[in-house]
Amino acid sequence: xxxxxxxxxxxxxxxxxxxxxxxxxxxxxxxxxxxxxxxxxxxxxxxxxxxxxxxxxxxxxxxxxxxxxxxxxxxxxxxxxxxxxxxxxxxxxxxxxxxxxxxxxxxxxxxxxxxxxxxxxxxxxxxxxxxxxxxxxxxxxxxxxxxxxxxxxxxxxxxxxxxxxxxxxxxxxxxxxxxxxxxxxxxxxxxxxxxxxxxxxxxxxxxxxxxxxxxxxxxxxxxxxxxxxxxxxxxxxxxxxxxxxxxxxxxxxxxxxxxxxxxxxxxxxxxxxxxxxxxxxxxxxxxxxxxxxxxxxxxxxxxxxxxxxxxxxxxxxxxxxxx
Amino acid sequence: xxxxxxxxxxxxxxxxxxxxxxxxxxxxxxxxxxxxxxxxxxxxxxxxxxxxxxxxxxxxxxxxxxxxxxxxxxxxxxxxxxxxxxxxxxxxxxxxxxxxxxxxxxxxxxxxxxxxxxxxxxxxxxxxxxxxxxxxxxxxxxxxxxxxxxxxxxxxxxxxxxxxxxxxxxxxxxxxxxxxxxxxxxxxxxxxxxxxxxxxxxxxxxxxxxxxxxxxxxxxxxxxxxxxxxxxxxxxxxxxxxxxxxxxxxxxxxxxxxxxxxxxxxxxxxxxxxxxxxxxxxxxxxxxxxxxxxxxx
Amino acid sequence: xxxxxxxxxxxxxxxxxxxxxxxxxxxxxxxxxxxxxxxxxxxxxxxxxxxxxxxxxxxxxxxxxxxxxxxxxxxxxxxxxxxxxxxxxxxxxxxxxxxxxxxxxxxxxxxxxxxxxxxxxxxxxxxxxxxxxxxxxxxxxxxxxxxxxxxxxxxxxxxxxxxxxxxxxxxxxxxxxxxxxxxxxxxxxxxxxxxxxxxxxxxxxxxxxxxxxxxxxxxxxxxxxxxxxxxxxxxxx
Numbered sequence: 001x002x003x004x005x006x007x008x009x010x011x012x013x014x015x016x017x018x019x020x021x022x023x024x025x026x027x028x029x030x031x032x033x034x035x036x037x038x039x040x041x042x043x044x045x046x047x048x049x050x051x052x053x054x055x056x057x058x059x060x061x062x063x064x065x066x067x068x069x070x071x072x073x074x075x076x077x078x079x080x081x082x083x084x085x086x087x088x089x090x091x092x093x094x095x096x097x098x099x100x101x102x103x104x105x106x107x108x109x110x111x112x113x114x115x116x117x118x119x120x121x122x123x124x125x126x127x128x129x130x131x132x133x134x135x136x137x138x139x140x141x142x143x144x145x146x147x148x149x150x151x152x153x154x155x156x157x158x159x160x161x162x163x164x165x166x167x168x169x170x171x172x173x174x175x176x177x178x179x180x181x182x183x184x185x186x187x188x189x190x191x192x193x194x195x196x197x198x199x200x201x202x203x204x205x206x207x208x209x210x211x212x213x214x215x216x217x218x219x220x221x222x223x224x225x226x227x228x229x230x231x232x233x234x235x236x237x238x239x240x241x242x243x244x245x246x247x248x249x250x251x252x253x254x255x256x257x258x259x260x261x262x263x264x265x266x267x268x269x270x271x272x273x274x275x276x277x278x279x280x281x282x283x284x285x286x287x288x289x290x291x292x293x294x295x296x297x298x299x300x301x302x303x304x305x306x307x308x309x310x311x312x313x314x315x316x317x318x319x320x321x322x323x
Numbered sequence: 324x325x326x327x328x329x330x331x332x333x334x335x336x337x338x339x340x341x342x343x344x345x346x347x348x349x350x351x352x353x354x355x356x357x358x359x360x361x362x363x364x365x366x367x368x369x370x371x372x373x374x375x376x377x378x379x380x381x382x383x384x385x386x387x388x389x390x391x392x393x394x395x396x397x398x399x400x401x402x403x404x405x406x407x408x409x410x411x412x413x414x415x416x417x418x419x420x421x422x423x424x425x426x427x428x429x430x431x432x433x434x435x436x437x438x439x440x441x442x443x444x445x446x447x448x449x450x451x452x453x454x455x456x457x458x459x460x461x462x463x464x465x466x467x468x469x470x471x472x473x474x475x476x477x478x479x480x481x482x483x484x485x486x487x488x489x490x491x492x493x494x495x496x497x498x499x500x501x502x503x504x505x506x507x508x509x510x511x512x513x514x515x516x517x518x519x520x521x522x523x524x525x526x527x528x529x530x531x532x533x534x535x536x537x538x539x540x541x542x543x544x545x546x547x548x549x550x551x552x553x554x555x556x557x558x559x560x561x562x563x564x565x566x567x568x569x570x571x572x573x574x575x576x577x578x579x580x581x582x583x584x585x586x587x588x589x590x591x592x593x594x595x596x597x598x599x600x601x602x603x604x605x606x607x608x609x610x611x612x613x614x615x616x617x618x619x620x
Numbered sequence: 621x622x623x624x625x626x627x628x629x630x631x632x633x634x635x636x637x638x639x640x641x642x643x644x645x646x647x648x649x650x651x652x653x654x655x656x657x658x659x660x661x662x663x664x665x666x667x668x669x670x671x672x673x674x675x676x677x678x679x680x681x682x683x684x685x686x687x688x689x690x691x692x693x694x695x696x697x698x699x700x701x702x703x704x705x706x707x708x709x710x711x712x713x714x715x716x717x718x719x720x721x722x723x724x725x726x727x728x729x730x731x732x733x734x735x736x737x738x739x740x741x742x743x744x745x746x747x748x749x750x751x752x753x754x755x756x757x758x759x760x761x762x763x764x765x766x767x768x769x770x771x772x773x774x775x776x777x778x779x780x781x782x783x784x785x786x787x788x789x790x791x792x793x794x795x796x797x798x799x800x801x802x803x804x805x806x807x808x809x810x811x812x813x814x815x816x817x818x819x820x821x822x823x824x825x826x827x828x829x830x831x832x833x834x835x836x837x838x839x840x841x842x843x844x845x846x847x848x849x850x851x852x853x854x855x856x857x
Contacts (some may be wrong), residue, residue, distance in 0.1 A: 003460050049389050056418065081523075099545045105602060105606060108605075108606035108607070109605050109606060111559065113560065113605050116556070116557065116560050116601070116605055117602050117605055117606065119553065119556070119557075120557070120598040120599075120601050120602050120605075121602070123553060123594075123598050124598045124599065127591045127592075127594050127595050127598075128595065130591060131589065131591035131592065131595075163590070218408035237566075241601050246553065247549070250425065253422075254422055254425060257418060257419065257422045259420070272460065275445070286435055288433045288436055291430065291432070291433035292430055292433055294426070294429060295425075295426040295427065295428075295429035295430035296426065296430065297426070298422050298423055298425060298426030299408065299423045299426040301422075301429065302412060302415060302419045302420070302426075303411060303423070306415050306416075312545075330816055349702065378625035409748070446846075490719065493662070493722055493730075494721075496715065496719045496722050497725075498722050499715060499719075500712045500715060500719075500720075500723045501714070501715055503712045503713065503715070504710060504712060506674065506694075506706075506710075507696070507706065507710035507711075507712070508723065509693070509694040509695045509702070510672060510674075510694055510695075510698055510704050510710075511698060511703075511723050511724040511767065511768070511771065512695050512699045512724055512725030512726070512771055513723065513725060514695050514725075515695065557704055565714070566714065
């Protein structure tokens, strides 16, 4: 039994627009929106740690990038395994294991020291990838020709990894991520996460093994970041060292802070905004102007809308009477 | 492969020189971080501008004067940044300040790309500083780079001056005190805004000089600031935020690892080892090498 | 009434949404030693912080030496002659004793002030180059007070100066406070145990749940000190 609030109608409208976009939009737009979906998944994964638990990490590029490299290495450089199910699961597993590793080590410390450990990991993996051990990562140029083939189910060919197919796949995964995140937040687990954010010592005193919860969150975040990395590799058909660099992690942080942390739509809005700025402004005004806009956006938002765009959008909606 | 001790000696000297130069930049970050409470990304921008200003000015007024003027310009930039960005954001959380400062860095990088071009600029070492100096040590000839010696001398002088500033003058002591405990300092009559400006300007000067000095070594390009920031950040945290001596030793540790490691391994692997050591240090001794610096939240 | 150095009028101070000080008023006369007693968590520290504007009150006013200082930034309060020593001493651990003493801002000659301060605290002079972080608890407290004196304060505010100190050290500290008071410095300090402190006070306020609930003069304290302590602090003397 749904109450037809105005907010719900807006959601449905947006959903419908996104659902039917590939039918009337050109390839460029589809590519852009798909990219935004993927960054959205990454941002949500990041926000689980940042917005809901108060953990700042620069290590997400490792989950994102190495999962993509897993795809690249399995399908191009080391083996010739093209089966998308295998590579997808492998990427997820890589994300999970790296989440475990980085989560475990970084939680030896707290606060900025923990942040530094995640940064160090990102840098280490970046250097590893760049140094191209045994030729498996192709160093600076990255792994090209990354194209997972369609899924063959019975008589049907599902081309899920390019064009419109990829669009709907990423859209679906984004929605799944939202639902899962919402479920976590509203569960008892979410309460513990919130507790960790507000007052970790209190939870420790109450007997919670805070560290285990943090590591668990890292693993989940790692899995979804890894999925995002895999999808991005499918979209761009290339895996680059850039994806593993700490700058990607920093960019994710920026997307989340800009869009509005600790919310479902905030990170997604942030991702769309970054892509819009990057692609539209650069085509409208040429060259590097988009960087000024982006930099300016960061500065102005922090000056005037420090809680992220989504919180203010929400406030505006509420004041307009839309709940 | 047998390694002659001359090579090791040379690399130790080189590492030492780099450590001094990096300490300059790291100190600037350490003091501003101690006051701001978060990684000051604009510091990278100032480092880069130090390099570019020196490059532009050196051709018309010579290297030495160019470096001095470039540093003053960076100090000016520092004041502007403090008043326009940091002060208005005083009440925001550290991450929010961080995001704004990243915005600043991005803008500077793009400005430089647009007005000066994206290709790396080679900053020329003036002829009187270029070339080797050959020493006779224990029967062997070792040639050190004259320019590296120049860096060593200049950095040492500046570091000694900074130390004296912080430990001998009232204003420097108040600066250190504010870094260690802002609230108590204000209770003792210290005007935190004034101290903030001074420390920020000092940090800008250090970043600018570092950028100018290291310009000929690494060449100058738009992302040089962001790239060095990671390494400097590591030095600051391991050395202990706000600790002058700790920063120097951390810098020495990592620069020596780098320079000596490079004899045996490729640079990438040396850095990987350095960062692994970093992780180990932080995981087991999180309060920095000397274990007594201010703890950031 | 021009004898009153500090006057706190009906202040309300909040931590976020919760009201911690509700309608608190007190005054301190020139050259007095006044104690603010109360159990932990009842607002002693917050009161002192409100006076120095670390936690400025949302309502009410604070007058010092004839001037309205409500909400005046801490460093300006300090320069007017108000000096607060926080609980936990707040010394700068990475600086030496000497450097700690050089931090306070004062227009008087620093060397002269140092001499006077070392007269009261000779034990600090012998340790002047020692790192402040390596001093004992009692020495750190002496340093904190000495440091405040370097500002030539008219009113010295001390938050739980006796906290965590051995009885011997407390006795020494108290005699130093008496010495400082004789030199013309007014003192207001807070305490939750007050075992030895009552000896030097001219007046005592009792604070409970953010309000002053009682005030006693020196004579009243001499007569009923154990009663007071038992009733408000739960302390058996």
